[in-house]
Amino acid sequence: DVKVTQSSRYLVKRTGEKVFLECVQDMDHENMFWYRQDPGLGLRLIYFSYDVKMKEKGDIPEGYSVSREKKERFSLILESASTNQTSMYLCASSFLRAYNEQFFGPGTRLTVL
Amino acid sequence: GQQVMQIPQYQHVQEGEDFTTYCNSSTTLSNIQWYKQRPGGHPVFLIQLVKSGEVKKQKRLTFQFGEAKKNSSLHITATQTTDVGTYFCAGPLRDKLIFGAGTRLAVHP
Numbered sequence: 001d002v003k004v005t006q007s008s009r010y011l012v013k014r015t016g017e018k019v020f021l022e023c024v025q026d027m028d029h030e031n032m033f034w035y036r037q038d039p040g041l042g043l044r045l046i047y048f049s050y051d052v053k054m055k056e057k058g059d060i061p062e063g064y065s066v067s068r069e070k071k072e073r074f075s076l077i078l079e080s081a082s083t084n085q086t087s088m089y090l091c092a093s094s095f096l097r098a099y100n101e102q103f104f105g106p107g108t109r110l111t112v113l
Numbered sequence: 114g115q116q117v118m119q120i121p122q123y124q125h126v127q128e129g130e131d132f133t134t135y136c137n138s139s140t141t142l143s144n145i146q147w148y149k150q151r152p153g154g155h156p157v158f159l160i161q162l163v164k165s166g167e168v169k170k171q172k173r174l175t176f177q178f179g180e181a182k183k184n185s186s187l188h189i190t191a192t193q194t195t196d197v198g199t200y201f202c203a204g205p206l207r208d209k210l211i212f213g214a215g216t217r218l219a220v221h222p
Contacts, residue, residue, distance in 0.1 A: 033210075035212075040122065040214060041214060042119075042201060042212045042213055042214035042215050043156070043201065043203075043212040044212075045209055045210070045211075048209065058209065059209075090155060090156070097205075097208060099143065099144065099205050100146075100161065101146060101158035101161060102146075102156075102158065102210060103158070104155040104156050104157070105155065106154075106155050107155050
């Protein structure tokens with residue numbers, strides 16, 4: 001069974017803080033993704049990575065960065081959190097880039113005050 | 114903007130009624146994927162359709178992929194309370210998986 005884990009289920013931060021969201025998968029997938037989910041907007045791709053040390057911008061990368069130092073771990077970084085980054089953050093991994101199923105972590109609900 | 118459109122945004126049915134959600138893409142897709150997200154949960158993969166005109170069934174769920182590979186539908190026959198959740202379609206566009214906004218299904222017992 002593929003397992004994708006995320007470091008926190010709930011997180012509360014203050015405006016301007018640096019925030020790290022960690023994601024780990026245990027199925028040796030090369031492809032990892034970060035999405036944010038907001039009501040009525042579905043899942044929007046923030047960043048993705050198809051290999052270690054590789055990263056690509058998704059559709060809404062502004063205000064975020066990522067790190068992929070090891071194959072199993074993909075981190076999302078909010079350099080200076082803002083209230084409009086309050087959202088549900090979902091990490092996913094897959095075997096074949098965008099062309100087959102993605103396995104999602106449980107999500108981190110981030111609130112920025 | 115959103116390149117994979119999904120309707121309706123929300124549907125409320127009585128238990129036992131049928132339900133359908135529709136997905137449309139502005140471009141031809143190599144495949145279409147469907148996911149279900151239960152309330153408080155994360156999206157879980159249901160199925161992938163690849164061939165033009167393909168129809169697949171999973172118990173009471175029927176998935177179709179259009180002939181032009183630009184649209185898809187998910188139909189649930191005789192809904193049950195366990196069907197509650199949000200159903201997303203997703204298609205690969207320019208090497209990224211693009212999700213529809215989802216259809217939230219509420220089932221009244």
